[in-house]
Amino acid sequence: MTKARRIAAIALLLLTGASLFAGWIARHPYQKQYREAIASPPAAGFPLGTDELGRDRFSRLLHGMRISLLLAPAAALLSTTLAALLGLTAGFLGGWWDRAVTGATDLFLSLPWFFLIITVRALLPLNVAPETSVLITFGLLGLLGWASPARVIRSAVRSLERSDFLLRARAAGSSNPRLLFIHLLPNLAPVLMAQFWIAVPLFLLSEADLGLLGLGVVEPLPSLGNLLRELANFSAVAGNPWMLAPAAAVMTFVGGLHFLLAPRSGAGT
Amino acid sequence: MKRSLLTALAALSLAWGQGGELRFCLRAEPKTFHPHKVVDEASDTVRYLTGGVLLRVNRKTQKLEPELATGWRIAADGRSITFDLRKDLFFSDGTPFDSADVVHTMAVLLEPETASPLAEPFRFGSGRLNTRAGGRHSVTITLPHPIGGFERLFDQIAILSSRSAIKEKAVLGPFLISERKPGAYLQLMRNPHYWKKDSHGRRLPYLDSIRLDIQSNRDAELLRYQRGQVHLLTSVDADHFDRLAASPHSGLADLGPSLDSEFLWFNQAPQAPIPAHKRAWFTSRNFRRAVSEIIRRDDLARVVFRGHAQPAAGPCSPANKLWFNSKLKPHAFDKKSALHRLAADGFRLQNGMLLDRHGNQVEFSLVTNAGNRTRERMAAMLQQDLAEIGIKLNIVTLDFPSLIERISRTLHYEASLLGFVNVDVDPTPQMNVWLSSASQHAWNPSQKTPATAWEAELDRLMRQQAAEWDFKKRKALYDKVQEIVWEQAPILYLVHKNVLIGVNPAVRNVVPSVLRPQTFWNPEFLALDGARISQRR
Structure with missing residues (x-):
């Protein structure tokens, strides 16, 4: 493991650990408003100060990371699974199913999905708890994010279809399910992994984008997305660098993933 | 009261002379330039700066004052109002102003095709509104039934010319639209036929022009204000206000509670x-x-x-x-x-x-x-x-x-x-x-x-x-x-x-008000301190 990868792994470990044990590390509940101490700078009880409602920024960052860092991979898993199922079957079976899946993929890619999420979010029931709302947001991201990886996976299947090992398996009389799941799927593992790890930061940032519009995770739950919203007011950030902590957390997480998962130079894929 | 205010403003005006360009921002592109079809704030700003009205609400006293009308009388039964109009006034294109224009204005306002939100209060209840000219300089508007406070509605009804070839583009207000670049800015120049004079007999407005930059980003607007590139802020967020107000000569002011x-x-x-x-x-x-x-x-x-x-x-x-x-x-x-x-x-x-x-x-x-x-x-x-x-x-x-x-x-x-x-x-x-x-x-x-x-x-x-x-x-x-x-x-x-506003110290004669438009409700009297402006350039 290179030095950069080691650093990236440690940083990711620290971030994940801190967010998982947020309840123990943070001294204040993330939703508690200390209205006499609004927008205060870092102090003994508040390592990152308080926000505009007097809530502990440190506690909100840790809990926000927990939500985003748990749910972004979950949404990525959902979208990659959907993409694998559709891409694999389309590439392998061909014919009308391939045409249907390719058409659906093109349609999904051409949709302004960001606005689609906003629309779907507006159609959902109103009286949902914040915890359900956050699940809905990431669920939508997962359900709508399959098209691009499905296309990549389909292409990979098409290129593997004429490979020698598949030809031999076919000649040996392997059934279609066996060909798909025993022979093809293991060979697609690197592609699937890559698609999964690409989707994680993408969803993390998508939730942040929705948060910027006020449509992501609802109050009082924190997420990296709604914490990043504060940065939209750049004149407020100028004199208060501790407000950049959520941005630093996102950059560390996304950068860490890239360092950790980038193919090693000289290594074949 | 009004006379003393105007006299004071006019006396002060001698200190900085005429001319200059006032700049401030619109948050969006105006949706219309027809003064009767205004539904958005940007269009309303343009209407306010360009339109001439019969009566004007003094934003400081909140009382009505004569403008194109020299006076008005409400009948004892509250069903009609008679305006005495100023004589020898001209629209910006040189066409004369008289009672025919008021009759025409009310007709256009009430036309269903105009779909004017200003017409709604006049449509309250049954019956029709009737506008009748009583000679060249008198107009009587009769309502089917009394409408409380309806005379204040005339503060928003810009008078249209019945004779002008350029229709609603002919205005009676202090400024007229001279240039427009969609999405970027709107340039207003002084109306050469504007009727009002200050107490020294100088023709108003003092300013040569007003540039309205279309700027939806409030942070960018604030930055430009701090640099002196725009002179007025019509509403400031509380967060920004406290940060900016700390700097000297910020020109920011909290006018107290708004109507909102x-x-x-x-x-x-x-x-x-x-x-x-x-x-x-x-x-x-x-x-x-x-x-x-x-x-x-x-x-x-x-x-x-x-x-x-x-x-x-x-x-x-x-x-x-x-x-x-x-x-x-x-x-x-x-x-x-x-x-x-x-x-x-x-x-x-x-x-x-x-x-x-x-x-x-x-x-x-x-x-x-x-x-x-x-x-x-x-x-x-x-x-x-x-x-x-x-x-x-x-x-x-x-x-x-x-x-x-x-x-x-x-x-x-x-x-x-x-x-x-x-x-x-x-x-x-x-x-x-x-x-x-x-x-x-x-x-x-x-x-x-x-x-x-x-x-x-x-x-x-x-x-x-x-x-x-x-x-x-x-x-x-x-x-x-x-x-x-x-x-x-x-x-x-x-x-x-609260109403939070910003006025560059170079702008004179601003009389801040909690009523809209808070900083430029007396646009004809606004002036710029040239020395201060040149320092900022």
């Missing part, structure tokens, strides 16, 4: 697709009052608006000098009283949760518009306040079109947090809110007959005040309206935001 209010209401409509037990909560006066009494309005004003807001008692702000009912005070935080009211309706606290008499947990959603940080913060504070009496509040932020669809058409919501921008001090334009049959009767719109006795009383009082033209009688009637709203709390008024 922030409020929440519960959906009481019987046709709304919400559970029956929730509708029963929302239609209970005790429940609404309990919620109102658990809200810390002082905290909302201090935390969300950084102290630049006042707790609200009702629809009328203390900024409205003419109509505010000073006997009413905001519902004070009183947890004991709130719990007492809830207990009277069978609610009980159990394990920190409020349950109704049937054992349903009291939980409801509050919709507000996404991306509005102020309202989201208010909602988060309400969430914590309501939790004190065991009410679970779920905040839902929706994009604006979805929100409007829910609160006005599908009625698929439980409670909503929104604000009201009030442009006029008179209560008559609020008929569309208070009448039970009105579509904007927020908590239970478009009722065939009033659902409650107090709504029937609101209908009666609002109709009576609208049909009355004696101010004292109207004030007594509207005071009663405010008292009913305070007592029944169909809308929980939370705060009145």
Whole structure:
């Protein structure tokens, strides 16, 4: 493991650990408003100060990371699974199913999905708890994010279809399910992994984008997305660098993933 | 009073001379340049700067003053108003102004094709409005029935030329549109035929031109203001205000409470697709009052608006000098009283949760518009306040079109947090809110007959005040309206935001006002200190 990868792994470990044990590390509940101490700078009880409602920024960052860092991979898993199922079957079976899946993929890619999420979010029931709302947001991201990886996976299947090992398996009389799941799927593992790890930061940032519009995770739950919203007011950030902590957390997480998962130079894929 | 103010302004004007270009920002592209079709703030700004009106509301005194009319008389029965018009005035293209233009203006205004929002108050009730010229310089407008305070509507009705070939582009105001680059800016130049002169006989306006930059980003607007590239800020966020006000010569000022209010209401409509037990909560006066009494309005004003807001008692702000009912005070935080009211309706606290008499947990959603940080913060504070009496509040932020669809058409919501921008001090334009049959009767719109006795009383009082033209009688009637709203709390008024403005020290003669347009309501008298400007360039 290179030095950069080691650093990236440690940083990711620290971030994940801190967010998982947020309840123990943070001294204040993330939703508690200390209205006499609004927008205060870092102090003994508040390592990152308080926000505009007097809530502990440190506690909100840790809990926000927990939500985003748990749910972004979950949404990525959902979208990659959907993409694998559709891409694999389309590439392998061909014919009308391939045409249907390719058409659906093109349609999904051409949709302004960001606005689609906003629309779907507006159609959902109103009286949902914040915890359900956050699940809905990431669920939508997962359900709508399959098209691009499905296309990549389909292409990979098409290129593997004429490979020698598949030809031999076919000649040996392997059934279609066996060909798909025993022979093809293991060979697609690197592609699937890559698609999964690409989707994680993408969803993390998508939730942040929705948060910027006020449509992501609802109050009082924190997420990296709604914490990043504060940065939209750049004149407020100028004199208060501790407000950049959520941005630093996102950059560390996304950068860490890239360092950790980038193919090693000289290594074949 | 007015004469002394103008004399003082004119005397001061000698110190800096005429000319110069005033710059400020519009938040969006004006949607129309037809003065009768204005529905947005940007178009309204252009109308204000270019349009000539018969009467003008002095934004400082909130009283009407003559403009294109030298005087006006309301008939004893309150059904007609006669204007005496100024003589020898000309539109910007040189066509003369007389009573035919006023008749033409009213005809265009009331044409269904114009679809003017300004015409709505004149359409109240049955019958037709009649405009009749009594010679070249006198016009009488007769209404089918009296409309209280209708003379104030003429502050917004820009007079159109009946003879000009360029139609509504011929104006009587101090400026006219000279150049437009869509999405970038709008250039106004002084109207060479503008009629008004200062006390020294100098022709107004003092400024040569006004440049209106289209800038939707408030941060960018503030930055440009700090650099001296724009001279006026018409509304500043409380966050920005405190930061900028700390620097010397910032020119920022807090003018006190505005006419605007922030409020929440519960959906009481019987046709709304919400559970029956929730509708029963929302239609209970005790429940609404309990919620109102658990809200810390002082905290909302201090935390969300950084102290630049006042707790609200009702629809009328203390900024409205003419109509505010000073006997009413905001519902004070009183947890004991709130719990007492809830207990009277069978609610009980159990394990920190409020349950109704049937054992349903009291939980409801509050919709507000996404991306509005102020309202989201208010909602988060309400969430914590309501939790004190065991009410679970779920905040839902929706994009604006979805929100409007829910609160006005599908009625698929439980409670909503929104604000009201009030442009006029008179209560008559609020008929569309208070009448039970009105579509904007927020908590239970478009009722065939009033659902409650107090709504029937609101209908009666609002109709009576609208049909009355004696101010004292109207004030007594509207005071009663405010008292009913305070007592029944169909809308929980939370705060009145303060008017926060910025005026570059180089701009002279600004008379800040809480009424819109707060900084440039006397555009013909505004002037620039050339020395200061050149230093900044």
